[in-house]
Amino acid sequence: SSGINAEYGGWMVTVDKWRLVAVCMLVVCPILKRGISGMACKQNWSFLGQRDAQNLDLDLFNEYQYSLDQLVELAGLAVATSVSKSYPSRGPILVVCGPGNNGADGLVAARHLVQFGYQPSIVYPKQPIKDPYPRLLHQARGMKIPVSTELPSDLSSYVCILDAVFGFSFTGSIRSPFDTIIPSLASSPVPVASIDVPSGWNVESGPGSGTPLHPDVLISLTAPKLCSKEFKGRLHWLGGRFVPPDIRNKYNLTLPDYPDTEQVVLLNN
Amino acid sequence: SSGINAEYGVSKSYPTRGPILVVCGPGNNGADGLVAARHLVQFGYQPSIVYPKQPIKDPYPRLLHQARGMKIPVSTELPSDLSSYVCILDAVFGFSFTGSIRSPFDTIIPSLASSPVPVASIDVPSGWNVESGPGSGTPLHPDVLISLTAPKLCSKEFKGRLHWLGGRFVPPDIRNKYNLTLPDYPDTEQVVLLNN
Numbered sequence: 001s002s003g004i005n006a007e008y009g010g011w012m013v014t015v016d017k018w019r020l021v022a023v024c025m026l027v028v029c030p031i032l033k034r035g036i037s038g039m040a041c042k043q044n045w046s047f048l049g050q051r052d053a054q055n056l057d058l059d060l061f062n063e064y065q066y067s068l069d070q071l072v073e074l075a076g077l078a079v080a081t082s083v084s085k086s087y088p089s090r091g092p093i094l095v096v097c098g099p100g101n102n103g104a105d106g107l108v109a110a111r112h113l114v115q116f117g118y119q120p121s122i123v124y125p126k127q128p129i130k131d132p133y134p135r136l137l138h139q140a141r142g143m144k145i146p147v148s149t150e151l152p153s154d155l156s157s158y159v160c161i162l163d164a165v166f167g168f169s170f171t172g173s174i175r176s177p178f179d180t181i182i183p184s185l186a187s188s189p190v191p192v193a194s195i196d197v198p199s200g201w202n203v204e205s206g207p208g209s210g211t212p213l214h215p216d217v218l219i220s221l222t223a224p225k226l227c228s229k230e231f232k233g234r235l236h237w238l239g240g241r242f243v244p245p246d247i248r249n250k251y252n253l254t255l256p257d258y259p260d261t262e263q264v265v266l267l268n269n
Numbered sequence: 270s271s272g273i274n275a276e277y278g279v280s281k282s283y284p285t286r287g288p289i290l291v292v293c294g295p296g297n298n299g300a301d302g303l304v305a306a307r308h309l310v311q312f313g314y315q316p317s318i319v320y321p322k323q324p325i326k327d328p329y330p331r332l333l334h335q336a337r338g339m340k341i342p343v344s345t346e347l348p349s350d351l352s353s354y355v356c357i358l359d360a361v362f363g364f365s366f367t368g369s370i371r372s373p374f375d376t377i378i379p380s381l382a383s384s385p386v387p388v389a390s391i392d393v394p395s396g397w398n399v400e401s402g403p404g405s406g407t408p409l410h411p412d413v414l415i416s417l418t419a420p421k422l423c424s425k426e427f428k429g430r431l432h433w434l435g436g437r438f439v440p441p442d443i444r445n446k447y448n449l450t451l452p453d454y455p456d457t458e459q460v461v462l463l464n465n
Binding site: 063064067077080081084111116143144242246258260 | 280312328331338440441442
């Protein structure tokens with residue numbers, strides 16, 4: 001086979017042409033992929049288990065003194081950005097919000113989706129009275145986003161459904177009305193994008209028996225959760241570009257680089 | 270504070286990653302600077318903060334703590350040598366500024382005005398009258414202005430290189446109430462360029 005003679009550090013090296021092409025592609029491919037679409041080449045990214053996810057969250061609040069408002073705002077912006085990149089056609093989006101922080105992420109994402117040119121509406125069956133949830137809801141209403149406590153019967157006219165029901169704290173059984181809402185999302189005629197954890201999945205082992213939700217898009221926050229290994233949908237985004245370096249070290253997080261000033265990075269093809 | 274905004278304008282204006290000096294005043298403009306500094310770390314820069322007057326009222330101490338949590342050095346004094354920075358982020362005074370400039374900003378702002386490196390101002394070039402613009406003396410003439418929510422009247426006098434608008438969160442009713450005609454932000458961008 002034709003060789004290429006190169007002098008490297010005083011050593012003569014004969015490199016098989018095709019091996020050289022392969023090596024160049026391995027080097028150039030990540031650069032091209034990154035530059036073209038903000039995609040990270042497949043690598044062994046870190047996954048967070050449930051306990052670590054909860055502790056990391058607590059560290060952000062306690063040790064680093066972030067407020068829930070701050071983190072939810074950044075998470076919601078990342079979610080809206082991911083949704084926009086996943087479903088470029090502007091149109092109606094149904095945002096289904098659970099009773100906790102995953103729901104709060106949804107309330108914030110809905111606001112940013114208005115800014116991005118979509119027409120979100122919110123389903124919010126269980127509305128906590130503790131700050132900041134009522135304020136976040138009020139902010140969403142201030143953007144003229146309709147809010148209902150019930151899932152519409154006809155889901156077919158939405159560009160997508162944003163699943164903001166349950167996140168990394170989810171354990172145990174699914175209480176009403178989410179026990180009927182989630183199966184409706186699972187059989188939805190339009191794509192579903194889930195925030196951080198497809199609602200109803202075990203945060204570590206993934207979808208259980210029955211008819212679990214299989215979202216089209218997953219938007220992991222901070223770091224992917226263990227269950228995301230079972231994600232078989234189209235696009236897996238990572239958002240939450242606020243991790244302090246010491247937290248990265250503490251939880252041994254190997255995460256892809258975000259491209260320039262982007263708030264999200266694609267983890268898969 | 271406006272959260273994620275000023276740092277976008279800075280990053281797009283000065284693509285070369287390097288050290289950035291963030292000079293923070295005692296109010297919300299300073300708070301914007303504290304937050305921008307954190308995000309600049311994420312974007313690959315090496316910010317350091319000058320924060321001479323640090324309010325004790327929430328959320329300022331928490332915002333400062335968050336910046337320290339990102340390993341950003343914090344000082345109360347302006348370094349004497351400003352030449353090694355990619356740029357200086359002016360987060361001293363914003364749209365609430367009136368009256369005279371109190372110490373130490375009365376010496377800090379002239380140092381920024383004669384800075385050997387470009388200055389990017391958040392919302393209002395510090396020391397300018399918020400409506401009429403630069404006064405007499407040697408006012409700051411920043412290279413970059415990052416207006417928040419909507420440009421302030423004084424920005425008509427801005428003669429620098431790049432004028433960004435950030436703060437992509439204005440509710441439609443506020444737009445109507447204040448008769449705001451604003452450019453469209455491109456797709457999911459958090460800032461839009463107002464000039465060439």
